[in-house]
Amino acid sequence: MNSMLVRGLWLLLLVIGVGQSGWAQTAGIMPEEGAWYGIIARSSGRSLDIANSSAEAGAAAVQWEFNQARSQQWRFVPVMAGSQYYRIESRNSTMCLTLERPDENAPIVQRPWTGSFYQQWALVPTGPVGTLQLINRGNDKCAALAGADRFNATPVVGQAPQNRATQQWRLFKLRLNIDVTAPGFGPVRPLPALNTPANELQPVPTPDGKRLYLARTKYAGNTEGNTESGDIWVSTSADNGETWGPASRVEGLNTAQNNGVMSVLEDGKALLLRGTYNRDSFRDEGVSRVVPGAKGRNALPEPLPIRNYYSVSPSNTFFMTPDEKVLLLSIERSDTQGSNDLYVSYSLSDGTWSEPQTLGSVINSPGFDFAPWMSPDGKTLYFSSYGHAGFGGADIFASTRLDTLSWNSWSVPRNLGGSINGVGFDAYLSVSGDGKHAFFASAPKPDAPADLFRTITGVTQEPPAPDTTAKPVAARIMLTGKVLNTKTSQAVPAEVKAVRLGSDIIFNATGRTDAGTGFYQFSLPPGQYRLTATSTGFLTASDTITVAGSMRRDLLLVPAAVGSKLELPTLIFSQGKYDLLPASYEELNRLARTLVDNPAVSIQLEGHTDNVGNPQLNVQLSLERVQEVRRYLVSRGVAANRIATVGYGGAKPRASNAREETRRLNRRVEFTITKD
Template sequence: MIKNFCVLFLMSVISTLGLGQSQDKNILAAVNSQYDEINPVLSPDGQKLYFTRRNHPSNIGGIRDEGDIWVSALTDDHQWSEPQNVKELNNRNWNGVIGFEDNGETIILHNHYKEENGLVRTQGISKAKKTRKGWSAPQDVQIPYFKNLSDNPGGYLSKDGQVLVLSLESYGTRGAEDIYVCLRKPDGSWADPKNLGDVINTKFQEFTPYISEDNKTLYFASNGHGGKGSSDIFVSERLDNTWQNWSRPQALQALNTKGRETGYRPYDDFALYASTINSDGYSDIRFYTEKPIDSIMMAQPQMEQEPVVQITEVTEVPEATANEVTMYGKVLNKVNSQSINAIVTISGKELEFKKEVTTAAENGYYSVNIPASGKYQVRVDAPGYISQRENLEVNTGEMKLVEINYDLQPISVGTKVNLKNVLFEQSKPTILESSFQELDLVVDLMRQNPDMKIRLEGHTDNRGIPKYNVKLSKARVEAVKEYLVDHGIASKRISGKGYGGSKPIADNDDPMTRKLNRRVEFTITKN
């Protein structure tokens, strides 16, 4: 049986705690995908990993579905199997696991499931019972004065089943999501949610809470207590029985990064959580431990494999004709992965074709049908963000879906942008004609922001004579500056420097990655 290990996180050792290097690349290879994986929860026997996956084509609501529950099983060689959608626990709303009761025979879930005229009328908490065929239909759990206006559900049922901690945007919320506690009454019913107070909750977001086995140590994600990135994991100790007095939250420095960390849950000898760092821009499930993977003892499977649902075809995208392909995806803020109201423009290079679509306000989703054969230019624009452009070539008679997601960089002083499509003749400062459209984006950016100043930086790989590389990088910076000035940007708004091969961003020994070091970047110095 896997047990919580809150003793590893005593407040006296918070600042020195280290969970070692991430060892999830192999054991979780089948779990993580190009989609968002969040909210990891282990079954009580440690043999099943439940998590929420956003916008997957096999979700109940298709690629517009903000979250379905998926499950992966632990194999004999300590790997996690290919996940399957747990269809009976999902609907078109956000679905996630909170925890378990009765040694795993009852599963506790976010939200209500009962529909009226095809819609779920209220939010809340539900539960389902394990059956021979899977899980029963979820039934509502009654909690008085329950209200949640948040799009980021999160919660945990304590080991003894007496405490429910939840992240809610509800009565008495300080700002966005706050953390609340519901205590079970002697008759088995739940008391109304109680805000944990100002030490825990801020005017920003506090979410995905977890309470230790003794119901005294609280772990949660927040972007309101400082930290390294858009949200970090924090820990606090309950000081009395009022649930209002807490120690000052401390960051788990060993786990937090400049990305977004959520859904932290500790177990014996390891921890599970979600992070956007070293992923595809969306959250991946992470596994951390100080010990070698093979040394962690896990019980062997004793129960039958949970029934799963076969993946179905995508039905929630615009229907494409025989000669069309559906291009779809999301436009998100590169810093915090929040959705952006943007315009996606697709233009045909060799045929008269142009379409503009706007992203959905609630999740940054876009979708558009394009001819199934052709070369296209895609441009993504949003106020307050640096535009993106890329080329797309489609030539297929079978493929019907093309997913392309975009992360836009907010405009702010210090922002650095790699002009990855600005190319030069070999060993020369001559700009290739294919680079002009990328440079035109910079021209547009500076025209739209007349007070903006930038610093251009030129880089090469480390081959050749260093002195010559510095000279070449300087010449390329001057060539880019000349292009911008020729297109109406004042020279005094542009500074520049060539660094040669002194600042690599990739391995120079590998021919495939060496080319990444040959680049021109710019940094916003004033806006």
């Protein structure tokens, strides 16, 4: 208990904040209401996920490489106003993280919210700045990785806090950042002479605009045929890049492994290539420089001697500035945020290159960041990422270099928007030598073959339409239902509102029910909404729903008159005890929402039993049960002074006690409105 008191005081005393890059930048963090976050393990850089992206109750929490899957997106909902405890809700299933058992290394799973203490978590700062532990309210255990590894599918379990890196997490805020005031791009056009049913990637133009290098994978004409390994191809243009002829395979540079041109150097006379070439072998490691067509020993690409170079990832990409003084690298090292990050290395006077240094947490995300490319003026970095918020799979981003004397000060990466990025794969943007044209690879689905496209740069973007954002709104889904009197089940004429939660798009809808049937309907984009129904003479009712497919949701209104009485039929207690069973919480949550929505209302909770057993004990049991209901409602944000309790035992039966079929109707909890 003392440890929890200390943690509570920590949370009260901290100055809270979130850095613009999405990473927590201060000693603590209070998650933004409605925002979605990746929860990133400090020890591995992997994301808290649900096994197999399951939407089923009981599915296990695991770590997985971060790629913005909906099962990796979480939001933090306070269990009551001002509480330090949150339910941590999955965007994919709308269920919340639940510690399955109180013992050490018990699994953490997703389950529907019931209000259990084992579903409530405190965010307690610990370790390096910006990291925290997720402490469970039920037993003070923390969420931890079962092993100190980077493997996908490592379970997430509950452990006694010991300040280990495997018990520490960082929050990465997911928010689509599009700057409509920045120069954009013109119409996107495919390069039909280059695109095949295979995979075309990594377009790299020469400064004079006459040649375009590219990589092809899964192509029968490659050295290894139709495999994942890539070969280097080149196309030529006779009209300054307006049109391109069929590509031919570059001889002498392709091997049985993955090959590609990273940059064009020396005004087109030299190439930067991925990998290390030996006379009789090739290693897909590091980067090399070659002058095409050179003879003798100069014909073999020369590897760049980069100090302390290593990458645990086999998928590395590079870019070198035209002056050959700066090398940008997409590699995975011990200090990466998650998967591949972007690094910088400098040419040194002794002919070697400096040890790679990270471009920092503004640029790098917990996902896979790759394909760096600097604009010809050296001010804008283009790169691709699975980690920064986008439209689907990999998207292309841009960031401005803020300090010309260093390479670790950048503006927040902005998504290039829907004219470039889509729901599939978009990556490898490169810019022509004159800065007027851009090339990139795009696929309509994340796992579909990519084609090459061309567009013009520096286009003034249209201002956004009112009440829209850059994130595309998906097809509408029909929500229907009825508003009914909860006491009589009769239709109620009411106003119904649907207000979208979260910060991805703004969307609100208002309608009125049919006077005769109580029917309402909305056509809504998929997402989470708060529904409210109001009608004169009734208490306001609300509910939170996730619209993923056509659905029906009825709203029940409680008559607002003083003296109005209503039974809570689904409240279930342990036999002979006052402990609430899980099936009770849906009804109690609905009552709590009604009371929160109607702050002037006060109620009296009335407990009743049958006539079996000692009458005095029955009175005591009925009182303890409604007091337990009161405690739960208070934990959900209802002021304690608005709820009175009384236990009647078996003194007020509403049915005969002669038979069990009717006797069970007397075991009930009711509430009466005492003030409106």
